[in-house]
Amino acid sequence: MSHEARFDSLNLTLPDAPKPAFVYRSIVISGQHVYVSGHGPILPDGSWIKGVVGRDIDLEAGKNAARQTGLAMLATLRAELGSLDKIKRIVKTLGMVNTAPDFYDHPKVINGFSELMADVFGVEAGIGARSAVGMGPLPGNIAVEIEAIFELA
Amino acid sequence: MSHEARFDSLNLTLPDAPKPAFVYRSIVISGQHVYVSGHGPILPDGSWIKGVVGRDIDLEAGKNAARQTGLAMLATLRAELGSLDKIKRIVKTLGMVNTAPDFYDHPKVINGFSELMADVFGVEAGIGARSAVGMGPLPGNIAVEIEAIFELA
């Protein structure tokens, strides 16, 4: 099953691919790799999921923000590459969670992103190396920011 | 116009390439890529721009610190590679800003670095993928730390 076929079967609603508002590109292709800029949890209406996880929003809302960040990244990849079938696999994810000082469940939050990638690219190609940590604050007080490296097919 | 010619035309004043004070190298070349260690805002006199952006220093001072970090990285690249013309493009930047908990303008701060790279390498080669986030504290209480990956020509 191709990544695009799997993507279609999931009936996901993607936001528009976010346009860089500052001095960077959404992705850079270098050799066999796609370097994806830090993405945030932008919704289809253009608003962002904001707040400190463990203080302003809870774990489940944080996980949903990570999933939404993944949807935004999929939108970028489809817009920039034309098709998810151009991708061989996800290589590496850096998951940054805007968290309270006593919140320690960053991996559970970033699973919202990682489970989506596994659904879309399959377990073999969709699960990569990862770090998931607390960081902050994040730009615009978004709840989650995630950057990733993909390998081209 | 070559990167070195563009660099010359900008009349930039670089600090000395900072020597690693700990157990790391300034850069590692691996395949077609140059991995550049985290650099900070070192001034030509060897002192550093310090402080928490949004508390000790303001946005403009933070942006200037990011630009100074870029000047330090250019010094490293010229010292290690011999010429900026060895570089094809900037691939990826991680911009880390030492910020107050209620400061959300990290992308504007890191633009100080990214605008300099666009000036030196040109818009096509000098703008890459990027994340710009709050992190901290940073070593020695520097205001900004930036690491990057470049592709060799």
Add this chain to the structure above:
Amino acid sequence: MSHEARFDSLNLTLPDAPKPAFVYRSIVISGQHVYVSGHGPILPDGSWIKGVVGRDIDLEAGKNAARQTGLAMLATLRAELGSLDKIKRIVKTLGMVNTAPDFYDHPKVINGFSELMADVFGVEAGIGARSAVGMGPLPGNIAVEIEAIFELA
């Protein structure tokens, strides 16, 4: 002297290679590179070195946590690759230290990891590019988390 011979001569005690408890892989090999997921300071008994460096634990304990994180990463590399001799060199380290807001000695902490890598892989191959910064909190309140990229021989 091979990496494995050097490793043997050091009489190191490794913990078991930590199994991913969330949606990620310990390593991904992509082209000539090994991307290693964020590792933490897991001890041979399966417990973790926890706490905020500069508040709950001191610099030396933090440095020891970074070294222990390195031992865990060596366990992963040996389990996944079969032999450290598959590795040509360490390319890049991101050292994340769980620190108090007024702690500025992150590089000294992460040296615990970097000195171990230099011991095992030798000075030429074992010292790479690096960033060492404050971040937090970290998952499970661990003291240090480190991710790295290695180049294959």
